[in-house]
Amino acid sequence: MSGTSDWLDEDEDRVWNAFFEMQVLFWPRMARRLQQETGLSEPDFAILSALVRAPDAQLRPFELSGVTQFEKSRLHHHLTRMVGRGLLTRERCPDSSRGAMIALTPEGRDAITEAYPRRAAHIRQLLIEPLDAGRIDALTRISEALADHLRAEDVTLDDGRPAGAEG
Amino acid sequence: MSGTSDWLDEDEDRVWNAFFEMQVLFWPRMARRLQQETGLSEPDFAILSALVRAPDAQLRPFELSGVTQFEKSRLHHHLTRMVGRGLLTRERCPDSSRGAMIALTPEGRDAITEAYPRRAAHIRQLLIEPLDAGRIDALTRISEALADHLRAEDVTLDDGRPAGAEG
DNA sequence: AGGAAGGGGTTGACACGTCATCCCCAGCAC
DNA sequence: GTGCTGGGGATGACGTGTCAACCCCTTCCT
Numbered sequence: 001m002s003g004t005s006d007w008l009d010e011d012e013d014r015v016w017n018a019f020f021e022m023q024v025l026f027w028p029r030m031a032r033r034l035q036q037e038t039g040l041s042e043p044d045f046a047i048l049s050a051l052v053r054a055p056d057a058q059l060r061p062f063e064l065s066g067v068t069q070f071e072k073s074r075l076h077h078h079l080t081r082m083v084g085r086g087l088l089t090r091e092r093c094p095d096s097s098r099g100a101m102i103a104l105t106p107e108g109r110d111a112i113t114e115a116y117p118r119r120a121a122h123i124r125q126l127l128i129e130p131l132d133a134g135r136i137d138a139l140t141r142i143s144e145a146l147a148d149h150l151r152a153e154d155v156t157l158d159d160g161r162p163a164g165a166e167g
Numbered sequence: 168m169s170g171t172s173d174w175l176d177e178d179e180d181r182v183w184n185a186f187f188e189m190q191v192l193f194w195p196r197m198a199r200r201l202q203q204e205t206g207l208s209e210p211d212f213a214i215l216s217a218l219v220r221a222p223d224a225q226l227r228p229f230e231l232s233g234v235t236q237f238e239k240s241r242l243h244h245h246l247t248r249m250v251g252r253g254l255l256t257r258e259r260c261p262d263s264s265r266g267a268m269i270a271l272t273p274e275g276r277d278a279i280t281e282a283y284p285r286r287a288a289h290i291r292q293l294l295i296e297p298l299d300a301g302r303i304d305a306l307t308r309i310s311e312a313l314a315d316h317l318r319a320e321d322v323t324l325d326d327g328r329p330a331g332a333e334g
Numbered sequence: 335a336g337g338a339a340g341g342g343g344t345t346g347a348c349a350c351g352t353c354a355t356c357c358c359c360a361g362c363a364c
Numbered sequence: 365g366t367g368c369t370g371g372g373g374a375t376g377a378c379g380t381g382t383c384a385a386c387c388c389c390t391t392c393c394t
Contacts, residue, residue, distance in 0.1 A: 018310035
């Protein structure tokens, strides 16, 4: 079992520091490059790429929320800004009188089309090329294992907490 | 060489998706737990823990900026709010007439002292316990390698870009 | 029919982050 | 001295994210 003291032991602290610092370095660089080369922020990119993959390039807000994991209010605010910038349109949903329908404008389609290859280049340059094939594979498996665990956590917390946590 | 097409190939896409989704799941959960259990945000925690480790529990803003990697203006705004909440004090720097000095209040010290063991528990629960020893070790090395690479990128970009990037 | 419950969407207030700009003071050239 | 430069710091405007309501429509219960 890992420690019972107030902070992490040496090995634990080392992963945590490395993991934390890697992210602090990684994400701002990805976001800055995207912003400077395409004028899109990370949430812009997430929303546009969900839409461009959808049938007819349109989705309901709650569907977008499912794909991007943005809370509905955050999503609503962000969509409002993007409509203002001419990347999207928001209209009343044609069928089922309630609800809205978000669609890509030609400008929005151009923006995401230009952004895709640049994004791919950033990913290769900052994540993939610095690692050899073995490490890429290890990172894939570790990330998938963590993601599975994190999704399971949420369910667990509703019923009661798992045994084993002290306190 | 990895691809020349507009997007990633299959293996590349798989790491990227796994890595991306893991983070999207991980960080909001860490932040929410910290916030709910201690009333501190991630930046609050970063600033308080830098201060509590400093001699006399005080630092100049530019030193804090070095530790946390926050831009000076973001840091200034955040410190202003934290002073308003009674966690910190901001005074004129005693020596060298220019500049400010940020110090922990008793409330600030209490807050970070209570937060430390909770933070450690979150890290164990969400990052460490789901992985076995081998994966912890692999994640440490991969994160350190990526962090080193990312730090080196910045320097490279000042002089000219590295050879090998197409375009 | 009347009304509770719930999903989808909207709003406004406020916390947070970024950018551009500005101020102040030390150190140095002249 | 005067003026330039640069680091440390402050400010205001604006874009972004979160929280807590709230509205509307549908569904289901009675």
